[in-house]
Amino acid sequence: MGLSSMRDLLIRVDLCNKTASPWSVPEQLKGYLGGMGYGTKILVDEVPPRTDPLAPENKLILTVGPLTGTMAPMQPQSCIVTKSPLTETILNSYAGGFLGAEIRFAGLDGLILEGAAPEWTLLLIEDDRVSFHSAEAVLGRSTAETEAYLKKTFGPDVRTLSIGRAGEKKVAMASVFSETRTFGRGGAGAVLGSKRVKAIAVRGSGGVEVARPEEFALLVRENMELLKAACAEEYNLVGMFSRVGTGAGMGLVNGRGALATRNHIFGSFEGFGRIDGYAYADKFYTRAIACYGCPVHCGMLHKFTRADGSSSWLRGPEYETMYSLGSDLLNGDPVLLAEANQICEEYGMDTLTTGVSVAWALEMGESGKLEEPGLDLRFGDRAAILGLLRKIGEREGIGDLLARGPKRAAEAVGGELERFMQIKNSGFAAWMPRRMKGTGLAFATSNRGACHKRAPIGAEITGQIDMDAYEGKAALVKEIQDRVNAIFTLVSCRFHEFVTPPEAYPRFVSAATGREISLKEFLAVGERIWNLERLFNIGAGMGRADDRLPERCYQPIRGELSEGAVMDRQKFEGMLDEYYRLRGWDQGGIPTQEKLEELGIPEYARLGVR
């Protein structure tokens, strides 16, 4: 076999027995390219869909892809696939930073964590060697403290991931941190917690080579030029991200009446100009921070003074957090927002589902259905926001209720799930289906709950297509879901595709791995993965009834910029019908045998049999 960026090697870590063994990638897995493709195929093959996500039988697969560690720009991410304790679906979750490249320098395509450790454990991965260490010294510590400990103990050059107290306590929306980047969605932190893995440190001693270096270098050069040009453009989204971070677009979203505000009741927020990317850049010392090899450097490190007068640093907040801990909570105070973000970092929690849960709790508080001693549950209330976040992380008082996820929390308050902005139990990302119909369909049909990663957000919010139209959205959503799944096999940053044409990806893959692949085949990998995920979810008990929006989406938005905008129930169901048809699924949302044959995965039909 010729040279390839892929090493065809994963490490299986048996946590029960504290052993690790190399696992050569079998031939049929190679067709899934890497990243999300590897993770999905391995999980679907090895973990039955009905598995309890927090049981030792669940697995957590951490992977990289063919472009990881190379000079290809915007390829820093690594991918976690597991069964989510929040959504009970298959989950894929991503973080940027430097961990992905280090896994590749270790000569690995990924890790498979199996079982559960008898006591709290730190894993040290040095190339293909795995050692198990006690996590006693960092138990109960924040993600930043834990990672500092790893660097002190194992050397300053290790790259890390860790969970905080929320993961230890199996909070349903606990996330996994990697330095300041986060595997945010779906509760992967709780899965690591259930396995008693507090953190992982990785050190690789090797380098990365590609199959066809000259061709690859040319592709890198072309792509860098595209990205540099985009960064230099005033109104290019990637350019705006590169100047002030992902929060650059808040004014645009607000202006379109699509900024979810006060638990999605309003579509605009008068305080947006105090908490958007430009506001942070104006008000606070700001330094742009990049992930590995990225010329866009959208991470913005801010120095700010906390309400108690102490000085502090925060990389962020990111756009989605400006919504979930900002506008959606009627919080227009950038310091409060930063402190709220820091609590989520400290405990290791997804700012989205956590923020959405706080929004719901505040609404419940204002309508007299929920109370918590010592907290005045009102929108915009500093003590209530920070107090609820800490209580979720500690599983204390009503925080313990919220930590169980939306469905269980709503049950306890008498069935108030329809005001909980969630799909498949995952909190809404920062977008309003009533204003963006295609994004609404993408949220409803996402395999991991209300997810914005595979939605036509850019096209709808910029007006490139009619955001309020229903026509044509089903086809668009399917196309984006398949395409993004394909690029998540690499594992590309989501923003890379904003600038890079689809044809570039198979060229990159071929030059890196020597494996010839056409654009059509590349996109088919994405569709195949989408269907595998769907089959897993059906096997876990889901179907059309779960591809739904909360009732609030059928009630008019308030606020002058989008007053009255609403999702029409019949038209939504019409989009869903059309979407299933285009997918080759039956009207219950189950892939047909014919479709599975076409995708070359007929043997997986058994998963979808009830």
Place this chain on the structure above:
Amino acid sequence: MPLGFDIDENLCTECLRCLGACSLTKLGRVQPPLARIAVKRQWPEIPEIQVCRFDDCPGRPCIESCPVEAITRDPQGLVLIDRDVCTGCRACVEACPYGAIWMEASGSNYAYKCDFCGGSPACVRECVTGALVQKGGS
């Protein structure tokens, strides 16, 4: 024009493309820890870029420090280590005020440093923010 780099660490985003490009040029593979340039992380404060300053280095103590005269400055301003002469004594590593000379880890035990890619450094071409800018050379 004096040879070296204009370095503004305030502009460094710590993306490490310079290290990637350097290792790819020198070793034929991307391996940042073996690059002839380093970005010392001082999170959250700005990092320190460690690379030879050539004509901007006062006194160029590495040349002085070498007991076997393996380090020389050529007419263009390139400060180079002659591997055939280097004994691996580490004196230059200690002497460099920028922490920009390293020892090869594997067996051979030579000191290595930036050679400005002979006049057109690969690292500079990757730096999109202008933290690292070429001065002089070709």
